[in-house]
Structures are given as structure tokens and as C-alpha cells.
Amino acid sequence: MALARRRQCQALVATLLSAQALQAPTVSRPRRHISMSAAAGVVKAAPQVITIDPIGTLVRRAGPEGLLYRDALLAATGLMLPRPDIFQGVYEQAYAAAGPRFGTNSEGAEAWWKKVTKATYDGVLTAEPVVYDADELALYESAFDDIFRSLHDDLTLSDEAWVVDPDAPRLLSALRQWRDYGGPRIVAATDHFDDRLEQLLANLLGGDCVAATFDHVVTGTGQASCFDITTSTMDVQDAACKHVAVADDGRCPYDTLVVDPRDYENERSDDARGSLLDLLDDWGLERAEGDDVVVTSRTYSVYDAEYPGFDGENMEQA
Template sequence: MEFVRSPCLSLSSALTSAFLLSASSFAPSSPPRPLVPLPPFRHAFVVNPRPRPNPLFSGSPDDLPSFGDLPGLPKIVDPADRPSLSVDTGGKLAFKQTEEDEEALPINYRRPEVWRDADPLKFPREGVKLITFDAVGTLIRMTTSVGMFYREALNQAFGYVRLPRPDLFTAAFREAHRQQNAAYPCYGKNDGMTGEEWWRTVVRDTYRNMYDLFDDADLVEELESEDGEVFEAVFQQLYNEDFTGEEAWELLPDAYRTLRRLALWREQGGPRIGIVSNSDARLSRILYALGIEEYFDFVLTAEGTGSAKPDGDMFRIALREAQVEDPRLAAHVGNDFGKDCRCAAEAGWHGIWMHEDKFDLPEDVPDALDFSTAGDLVGVLAMYGVAPETREILTTRDIYEDGNYGFHWKVWDDHAYQLEGRDFREWSTNTME
């Protein structure tokens, strides 16, 4: 594994870092900081609130120790003496408490309106047999806009000319995609089409929607020429290159770590892991390129099954794939409330809405709908008592800085550990792979 420092700072940040690091030399001596493997952008690791333990999960070799295990730090509170708290995954510093524990909530704390926790008697956490995920927006996301790729592919095939803004290409794509999906759902699976044929129409209609905005008449002529050389080059670049790998797709924070935890739990008798997505058949190639395909027992797509969410058929197919008879022992995680959470819940599953920064439920949610919410993927792990000790966060500051970026006192609740003059992120990063 290559060991690198984090990316360059702006000039002002670099000068600030230099000043702070120089000032730190007057502090008591400390061990030199080794180079550590870092992601391509600034990440840090902060401590999770301790979730309720899962007796069926024994942890993993790469687990980070608790505060009390950190060398040189006093153990303020023994972990065994902490109250059994169930993490409220829907809010910041939000704990689901019993009435007796309500006084332990932070001052002026108000649980977010979006918070929901499905009945654990109806959907047992420890006995779950299957956990599936949506793909786009839940585990993976695009590196930039669709329009940027369509614009750049055209430039490369035709020669760089003046073209409209990427957002106009994005709008043209969305309209072409909407019309094609309405006419031939599930990538034409049930109409005798292949996914490649389906997408060829979308790409052609996307550019045709832009013809009025092109300044170069020769470009339109080339795209509509009988030999189709320019269009074919553009299509192959988009369909077989850009949108099948790391150029267009990246993992969401904590996606890789979440899947590793679930895979370890599966090895210990935990649930099977699957994908239920409205994507096309190229999804497996994308997951392979991002290094996570091996964690799934199966990958169901709209093109492969001929069904798409919110149709409940995909969830029935998933149960058959996992050989699970009782849907209450299956959970589905997704970022789209209607197509993921509500659809799964109506199919009898434990629907989990990963709401991220949305803190209001849709207006048409039935009162009787039983489902859960999670702020992110670590929140999902916390529901099942298999969350790691830390979570990954994005930062706007370099991870090596001292001064006001270091923290000396971290309180998650009334039962807290104290960090005296130590930066936990520095320690936790050095322990990560």
C-alpha cells in the first residue's frame, strides 16, 4: 500500500499549518508522526456513540479499540458500566432512550422529525437473514454530472468546439431518459430490446435535444451522417467506458467499511447481502471496478429481472435468491423513500430510509407504515449492533494540523471519555488500513 500525505492545501491554509506546527514544537515532545495511507481527499475518523451490542457479532480484526484502550489515557468510565443505549440513527448526537433514560439526553435536545425505528418485535434485528441495498445514491454516486460526460465525449469524438454548458446536456439527458423509460421500462427487457439498444436511443435523443444550441452546423451533420462514425465513437465512450468504472462512479463514505463489517457478520452466521437496484446490467461491472462486487451474494437489476422498484416483484425475487421465506427477516436500505423504504415496507420487509440531510418525511406517509430511518450507512450498522468504533467524515482541514483542529475533550453523552491533550483522529487514522 502506498503511503502518501493528504492533498496540498491552499496557500493560506499551508501558511496556517506551518505556523501551528512550528508553535507545537514548544509543547512537550511527542513521538514523530508517521506517514499514513490516506484517501484521495481529506477524511478523518471520529468516535461513534456506543451502540447496543449484538451478541451474535464478535467484532473484527480491524476494530478500533475504545477510548479506555488508548495508550496513555485514563479509563474514565468502564464500558461495562455504560448504560445500554440504542443509537438513534436519524439525528446528530441523537439517542433512542427509554423513559428512564430520558434525562440523559443532551440539554435542549429535540429528536428530528424524520426519526423512525421499526418495531423490533416485528422485525428482529439479531435474527435478520437478508440485508439488501439500493446502489446509486446509497452505496455509489457519480463523480460529476451526466452532462459533463456527454459534453466531453462529444468533444473528444468530433474535435474540441464551442459547446453548451454541461447542465444543459444534463437536462437534455433527463428528458431523453424519461421518455425512453416511459416507452420501454426496465431497459426494454420485456420488449425484446437489449440494454445497449435502449441506451443508444437515449444517447442519440440527448444530443438531438441539443441541436438548437449547437453553434457548429457540421457537428449536427456528423452526428446524423449515414456512416455514424462520430456518434458511434461517442456512444462507445459513454456506454462501455465512462459509465462502467471509476471515471463516472465512486463509493459513498463508509460504503466499503460497511460492506466489510456485514461480510464479517455473514461469516459468523449473519445475514446474506444483496443489491436491489433499478440500474441496468452494467451495475456488476461498476461494483467490480469499485472493488465491492465480492461482498454481495447477488445483484438484482431492473434489466436483469424485467421489474423495477416500486414494483414489489424485485423484493419477492430477492427473497427467493436468498432462500428466505419470512419477509420480516429481510431489510432493504435505500435513499429513495418511495422506491426503496416504502416499497420494501409494503412488501413486508424492514424498510430503512437512508435520509442523509433530509429531515422531513414525505407528506403522504401512512401512519401505519412501519419502517426505520438512518442518517448514513454507519447508522444502519448501529441498528444491528455491528457498528465500528469510529466513522469516516469529510473535513475541510488537513488531517495533520494541530492547534484548533486537535480536540482535548469529546463528550457524546453524560457517560463520556476524556481525551487529555491527544488528537484521536491522528491515532485512529494510523490504525486504519
């Protein structure tokens, strides 16, 4: 009887509170994230804005860019072409010689990339010791516009050119949930890519994922960096922003969280996180089952000072 009476009282209180809530005015309050350690008295406020440079963190190149150019030319013309490493070298020279990046003058991104593409192919087809006859060169010239269009609109934005970090979907899912339930006010993708960045992300991550995750996709060109554009369009102090990138960009006015998911042999900077999911720890977000902590030789070497004689980087000598 006592239990039944208590449940009746609880139901009555719940009804009264619901009625009061319906009549109460709605007050907009700053959203805050309370970390899992809040029970111990530690409350971690979320940054108001999180910007992510997706290149190198969420997505990274699948291989040498020059190889795409070689494959496209080969498919269109069937010409006998130099080795991929030679092609890559010519591409890098053409890229470096193209002058200031697009946006610094009246030249748009597409025209800039077309110049790089033409210089790459011209450099390969006129280099010694391979000599192409007039018919072969005419075949290339007649096919160039279609080759460039395929590269610019398709191949360089596809999974042939890029790979998605395996932890990217999980991180973006956590960010969406955090933002929607008390986390940062804005999540933006920012990079000094050209205006195809949003299409690239949609191709690799899915259009629905990009639309649901990023409030803005910002690209900086010319004299205006992506950070200038971000700061000018978001009413927030720099100190309230966090930036995620594969390296610390001196132009970035925000505190940068460096994430370099490449293999340790690529010499990550000392402050770099080895996994995108390490950001969950930075922000006090709970790891889900399956969010494994990646252990590398860098992890072992951190303990060397406390445990002399154990150095994961020199295990062959043990």
C-alpha cells in the same frame, strides 16, 4: 506447586474436550448475532437476508450525467458545444422521452441507452441558436458508435461518473465479518439498474470486495422488480429480510432502513440515517475506533423539545 498442578489439570481437560469435539457429530444451527448488550439480557437476532440498494448509499453520482455525454462528444469531435447546463437539460428530456425502461419489451438495456444517447446528441446539435454545418454533422455521425461504446462500457461506469461513500468500505467489512460469524445468511446488492450493476460495483469498490461481500447482485427489469427476483430465488420470509436504500421503495416487501448520506440541505426524510455507519447501531454491531458519529443540524434539532431555546437549525438568531 498448586499453580503448576492446576495448569496440568487444565491441559488435561482441554485435551479431553478436544477429543470429544472431534468425535461429536456436526449439527447445523441457525446463526444468530448476539449484540454487545447481551450481558444486560438483550439478544438481537440477525435478519436472514440483507439487501442493499447500492445506488445512493454505497455509491452516488459524481455530477450531472449530461456532462459526461458532453465531454465524450467534445473529445471525439472537437465541436463547439452548448453550456453544460443546456446539455444536461437536453439529456433529461431525451431520458424522459425514451419510453418505458429497458426490459418491458424486447428492447435490451444497451439498445435503450443507445436511443437515449442518440436523442441527446441529436437534440443538442439541431437546437437553436447553434447551427452546425454538414461536415460537422457528418463528423458526429461517423463518431457516434465509438462515442456510445465509450460511454456505455467505460465512462458511465467509472469514477468520473460515480463516487464511493467514504463509509462504504467500513460498512461492507463489518457486514462480511457479521455474516461469517453468525449474522445474516445472505447479503445481496439489489437495484433497478441494468445488467452492468455488478461491473459498476467492481469498478468502484473492487472486484474482490464485491465477490467477498455480496452473495448475489440482482437487477430488476421490466415487469419483474429486483425484489420479485430476490424473493423468488431465496427461501426466506419477507419478515426475515431487511433492505437498505436511500429512500423507501413502495415495491419493496421488506422492512427498509433508509440511509441518505447526502448533506442535510438536500432534505433527507425524517427517518433517514445520515451515515452508513448508523446501520451498525441498528444491527447491534460494535463501532470500531474511528467510526465517528456524524453530527449535523438535524441531530441538534432533535433535542429542541427537551432544551427550549436551543435549535441548531436557527443558530444565527441566537
